[in-house]
Amino acid sequence: MQEPTFLILTALAGEPLHGYGVIQSVASLSAGDVKLRAGTLYGALDRLTEQGLIEVDREEAVDGRLRRYYKLTDNGAGALSAEAERLRRNAAAAETQLRRRPLMGGAA
Secondary structure (H helix, E strand, O other): OOHHHHHHHHHHHHOOEEHHHHHHHHHHHOOOOOOOOHHHHHHHHHHHHHOOOEEEEEEEEEOOEEEEEEEEOHHHHHHHHHHHHHHHHHHHHHHHHHHHOOOOOOOO
C-alpha cells in the first residue's frame, strides 16, 4: 500500500470527512510531508471506493456545491489494520538491525 493511500484510510478511520478535510488530515498525520492535491485525492477516493475500502457517507449542499463525505468500510478498516501491522513488523526489523550495527569511532 502506498503512503498516500495509507494516510487517506487513516484519515477516514476516525470519522467521515469531505475531500478538503481529508487533505488537511493527511497533511497533519504526515507532519506536512504528504500534501495531496485535489486531483490526486479525488482519483484516489474513486479508486478506493471501487475497491470497497471506503464509501460515500453522505452528501451536503454547501454554497450551491455538493460536498461529499467519505467513510472507511469494514474492508477498509481490515486493510488499514493489516498495513499498520506490516509497517510495525518492518520498523521492528529495522530497529533490530540498527542495534546490531557496529559502532564506529568518529563522524559518519
